[in-house]
Amino acid sequence: xxxxxxxxxxxxGGVYALVAMGLTxxxxxxxxxxxxxxEFLIAAAFSVFVMFGAFGISPYILAILVVPVAFGVSWLxxxxxxxxxxxxxxxxxxxxxxxxxxxxxxxxxIMGVLLLIFGSNYTNYYYxxxxxxxxxxxxxxNRLVSFxxxxxxxxxxxxxxxxxxxxMVLRAVSVDxxxxxxxxxxxxxxxxxxxxxxxxxxxxxGVLISTYMTFTAEMGVVFTMKALIVVIMAGVGHVLGAxxxxxxxxxxxxxxxxYLDPGLTIAVIYAVFLLALIIRPxxxxxxxxx
Amino acid sequence: xxxxxxLPYIGILAIAGMVALLPFIVSSFQLAFAIGLLNFAVxxxxxxxxxxxxxxxxxxxxxxxxxxxxxxxxVGEVMPWPAVLALAALIGGGVxxxxxxxxxxxxxxxxVIFTFGLSEMVRQLVTWYEVNVTLSVGxxxxxxxxxxxxxxxxxxxxxxxxxxxxxLQRSRLGFALRVIGGxxxxxxxxxxxxxxxxxxxxxxxxxxxALAGAIMAPRWTxxxxxxxxxxxxxxxxxxxxxxxxxxxxYGPLLGxxxxxxxxxxxxxxxxxxFSLLLGVVFILIVYLLPNGxxxxxxELIARTRRKPDNTSAGLIGxxx
Amino acid sequence: MTEMIMRLDRTRKAFGxxxxxxxxxxxxxxxxxxxxxxxxxxxxxxxxxxxSGALRMxxxxxxxxxxxxxxxxxxxxxxxxxxxxxxxxxxISDMTVTENVVVGMAFRPGQPWNEEMVARxxxxxxxxxxxxxxxxxxxxxxxxxxxxxxxxxxxALEPKVLxxxxxxxxxxxxxLLAGIEIVRSIQKLGTTIIMVEHVMSAIHSLCDRCVVMxxxxxxxxxxxxxxxxxxxVVEAYLGEPHHA
Numbered sequence: 118x119x120x121x122x123x124x125x126x127x128x129x130g131g132v133y134a135l136v137a138m139g140l141t142x143x144x145x146x147x148x149x150x151x152x153x154x155x156e157f158l159i160a161a162a163f164s165v166f167v168m169f170g171a172f173g174i175s176p177y178i179l180a181i182l183v184v185p186v187a188f189g190v191s192w193l194x195x196x197x198x199x200x201x202x203x204x205x206x207x208x209x210x211x212x213x214x215x216x217x218x219x220x221x222x223x224x225x226x227i228m229g230v231l232l233l234i235f236g237s238n239y240t241n242y243y244y245x246x247x248x249x250x251x252x253x254x255x256x257x258x259n260r261l262v263s264f265x266x267x268x269x270x271x272x273x274x275x276x277x278x279x280x281x282x283x284x285m286v287l288r289a290v291s292v293d294x295x296x297x298x299x300x301x302x303x304x305x306x307x308x309x310x311x312x313x314x315x316x317x318x319x320x321x322x323g324v325l326i327s328t329y330m331t332f333t334a335e336m337g338v339v340f341t342m343k344a345l346i347v348v349i350m351a352g353v354g355h356v357l358g359a360x361x362x363x364x365x366x367x368x369x370x371x372x373x374x375x376y377l378d379p380g381l382t383i384a385v386i387y388a389v390f391l392l393a394l395i396i397r398p399x400x401x402x403x404x405x406x407x
Numbered sequence: 408x409x410x411x412x413x414l415p416y417i418g419i420l421a422i423a424g425m426v427a428l429l430p431f432i433v434s435s436f437q438l439a440f441a442i443g444l445l446n447f448a449v450x451x452x453x454x455x456x457x458x459x460x461x462x463x464x465x466x467x468x469x470x471x472x473x474x475x476x477x478x479x480x481x482v483g484e485v486m487p488w489p490a491v492l493a494l495a496a497l498i499g500g501g502v503x504x505x506x507x508x509x510x511x512x513x514x515x516x517x518x519v520i521f522t523f524g525l526s527e528m529v530r531q532l533v534t535w536y537e538v539n540v541t542l543s544v545g546x547x548x549x550x551x552x553x554x555x556x557x558x559x560x561x562x563x564x565x566x567x568x569x570x571x572x573x574x575l576q577r578s579r580l581g582f583a584l585r586v587i588g589g590x591x592x593x594x595x596x597x598x599x600x601x602x603x604x605x606x607x608x609x610x611x612x613x614x615x616x617a618l619a620g621a622i623m624a625p626r627w628t629x630x631x632x633x634x635x636x637x638x639x640x641x642x643x644x645x646x647x648x649x650x651x652x653x654x655x656x657y658g659p660l661l662g663x664x665x666x667x668x669x670x671x672x673x674x675x676x677x678x679x680x681f682s683l684l685l686g687v688v689f690i691l692i693v694y695l696l697p698n699g700x701x702x703x704x705x706e707l708i709a710r711t712r713r714k715p716d717n718t719s720a721g722l723i724g725x726x727x
Numbered sequence: 728m729t730e731m732i733m734r735l736d737r738t739r740k741a742f743g744x745x746x747x748x749x750x751x752x753x754x755x756x757x758x759x760x761x762x763x764x765x766x767x768x769x770x771x772x773x774x775x776x777x778x779s780g781a782l783r784m785x786x787x788x789x790x791x792x793x794x795x796x797x798x799x800x801x802x803x804x805x806x807x808x809x810x811x812x813x814x815x816x817x818x819i820s821d822m823t824v825t826e827n828v829v830v831g832m833a834f835r836p837g838q839p840w841n842e843e844m845v846a847r848x849x850x851x852x853x854x855x856x857x858x859x860x861x862x863x864x865x866x867x868x869x870x871x872x873x874x875x876x877x878x879x880x881x882x883a884l885e886p887k888v889l890x891x892x893x894x895x896x897x898x899x900x901x902x903l904l905a906g907i908e909i910v911r912s913i914q915k916l917g918t919t920i921i922m923v924e925h926v927m928s929a930i931h932s933l934c935d936r937c938v939v940m941x942x943x944x945x946x947x948x949x950x951x952x953x954x955x956x957x958x959x960v961v962e963a964y965l966g967e968p969h970h971a
Contacts, residue, residue, distance in 0.1 A: 150516060150519075150520075152523065198690070201694065202693075202694075205697075210462065210515070213515070213516055214462060214464060214515070215693060215697070217464060217516075217519055218464065218645070218649065218689070218693050219690060219693045221466070221642065221645070221689065222686045222687070222688075222689035222690035222692075222693060223686065223690065224686065225639075225642060225682050225683070225685050225686030225689065226682075226683055226686030226687055226689075226690065227686070228682050228683075228686070229680060229681070229682030229683025229684065229685065229686050230683055232679070232682055232683070233679055233680055233683060338523075338524075338527065338638065339527060341523075342523060342524035342527060345520050345523065345524070346520075346524070349517065349520060378535060378539070380531060380534060380535045380538065381531065381532075381535050382531075383524070383527055383528050383531045384528050384531050384532050384535070387524065387525075387528040390521070390524075391509055391521075394509050394510060394513065394517060394521070395509055398513050398517065578840065579833060579834075579840040582829070582833055582840075583833070583834065585819070585822070586819065586830050589819035589820075589821070589822065590817050590818075590819060592781075592817065593813065593817040593819075593830075594802075594830075595780075595781075595800070595801040595802045595805070596779060596780075596781070596801050596802075596805050596810075596811055597802075597805055597810075597830055597831055597834055597880075597884060598802050598805040598806045598834035598835060598836075598884070599802055599834050600800070600802045
């Protein structure tokens with residue numbers, strides 16, 4: 118049981134870490150909190166489900182199509198929906214409130230579209246659900262492949278962010294948007310890029326998770342919430358922290374559901390979140406409170 | 408700022424007195440609609456009471472509403488009704504106290520995120536308890552409370568909340584909230600404890616929501632965690648507060664009245680697309696009415712008034 | 728020996744590796760005006776923030792009337808009788824002048840909540856010369872009038888010690904003279920004042936004593952003419968634009 122929980126925790130945590138990395142990039146660069154983030158994940162899961170059913174193409178190959186589309190849609194959402202709010206905002210606080218409210222509306226709009234098309238039923242499909250034996254435990258192959266994909270993409274993403282010029286631009290804006298503007302960085306361009314990247318990463322997470330998890334149109338909220346908790350616990354904008362905390366969240370969830378009760382995972386995660394807020398509100402890896 | 412005029416109180420009581428006669432003239436279908444409207448009016452006003460002056464957007468209205476409903480489902484048949492209501496308010500206030508103590512000393516964003524997932528967590532906890540301890544997910548509420556009685560109770564609650572809101576606005580705490588909303592750092596240096604003021608208001612607002620949930624519970628006959636802690640309700644309450652304008656006491660009330668009619672029309676005609684339409688309406692409000700209808704009206708009034716004033720202001724400017 | 732109202736004893740505050748206030752001690756006599764001067768970045772404003780409770784200090788103590796106030800939160804310090812003005816004005820722009828003054832009054836210990844406060848706010852506005860604009864919205868005031876309002880609001884707290892953080896900065900010559908008169912009249916009413924200031928003429932004419940800081944340390948203490956001829960002080964100020 119321990120090994121099983123460990124394996125399913127690691128595979129789940131890999132995807133959580135990836136998804137949280139997307140949100141932390143999005144939030145720290147654009148300074149707008151996206152409550153509709155998880156909807157991208159669920160929407161991607163549904164589109165893969167439909168296309169896999171229709172054409173029988175591997176979900177991992179479909180990701181090559183879904184992820185760029187998600188990037189484009191997410192980028193457009195920033196340019197069309199959020200830019201007017203950013204321009205209008207008189208203070209960072211006003212922007213924060215407006216963007217929260219706006220993306221809260223977005224959440225219901227996207228969820229509404231999904232509900233309209235797919236209803237509120239639980240959905241799943243079978244792909245690579247071949248048991249693989251690792252030591253004493255069996256794990257489905259799709260979980261392992263998804264985990265591998267998450268680790269590879271996460272590592273590449275982290276490397277790009279730390280080593281490339283564009284990555285440095287994004288990090289500069291996340292640390293100090295005013296200063297970044299002074300050295301000639303187009304902050305709105307960077308924020309749009311970050312939004313697109315976040316949407317793309319969320320969509321990839323959705324594709325990976327859909328291969329082994331049952332999902333519904335109303336589940337986006339839960340993923341948004343988990344990603345938010347990871348981002349806050351790690352410290353906003355701390356990418357490596359988000360990766361570690363995301364992994365930890367997956368493990369906690371797996372162990373709680375194995376040893377305690379599968380129905381208590383969110384409650385336990387929330388208890389951890391509450392504790393983190395009380396002890397270290399600036400985040401476990403964060404240096405100063407924002 | 409400091410006013411002792413009894414006029415607003417008399418006004419509220421007079422309107423409430425007239426509305427109280429409604430059950431004698433309307434059909435039972437219309438009464439059911441009116442109950443829904445009153446419920447939203449109470450929830451939106453309570454929401455605006457806290458989120459308006461503090462700008463801490465609470466996305467957890469349904470948590471306290473659901474707590475109230477569940478209290479009735481659990482102890483409704485074994486305790487006298489007033490005691491049930493008191494207990495509901497106490498539990499709601501207690502939960503708000505814990506949530507507030509953990510989050511209200513931090514920046515608003517932490518509070519929003521915390522309340523965002525709170526209903527999901529509470530729903531899971533209650534489900535777990537019901538499945539493992541009481542061994543059934545749902546509960547039946549059989550109480551001898553008629554629609555008319557529910558209507559009157561909600562109306563009484565709304566009246567008390569409105570009177571309380573006016574009194575609060577005239578009180579030292581109300582003034583303190585304006586100061587905190589204006590500049591929290593400065594407020595601290597003049598003897599105010601912003602965290603305490605926010606906490607007091609959050610607990611009060613949550614107790615009202617729990618009471619509304621308790622009063623509404625007998626309407627359902629059957630409740631389970633998914634019904635009682637449905638996040639859509641939190642969302643509806645925020646829309647109403649925003650639409651009306653949360654910086655005025657009567658803003659959320661106005662929003663609740665308008666939105667209840669809109670919800671009714673939407674859910675009748677497009678039951679499938681309800682979430683989508685809600686989301687779209689909400690986005691439109693954020694763009695077009697950032698300060699709500701009340702805010703827009705005040706802007707228009709200020710603009711028409713400013714025009715004749717412009718000349719005199721110019722004169723003063725020249726003289727000094 | 729005059730009676731002490733406030734005593735700073737080896738107060739220290741560091742931000743990371745930078746020691747902003749390094750074991751600074753001084754006494755404040757009841758009724759005096761103490762100038763806290765020094766070049767930019769010498770730790771004056773940080774010292775003020777330690778007194779008012781805006782920042783928590785690393786070690787040392789601050790006593791007010793024999794009672795330790797260091798370690799208290801800013802709101803508690805205010806209720807003990809320490810009021811301040813802000814270098815960057817912090818008025819509530821959508822409130823009237825009177826309401827802004829009531830902010831100073833309303834949360835004092837034992838203050839009843841009644842209309843009398845509105846009447847009393849007039850007294851404080853009189854002191855700073857703003858009573859003719861009592862009903863104006865704060866945002867409509869000129870810069871000097873906003874400064875007056877900041878001061879009236881601080882006075883309304885009826886403080887034992889008043890902290891003025893560059894209250895005279897940014898005023899023109901006429902306004903400066905008026906400002907100096909206002910501060911002097913407040914002293915005559917019995918309020919003890921600590922002022923952080925760069926305007927040397929104001930320091931000369933107002934301050935009974937000065938504490939000079941440089942790089943977080945107290946380098947001199949005495950009457951304005953004493954400290955301003957002190958070689959250490961001259962050295963610290965050399966090349967400073969405000970050198971009088």
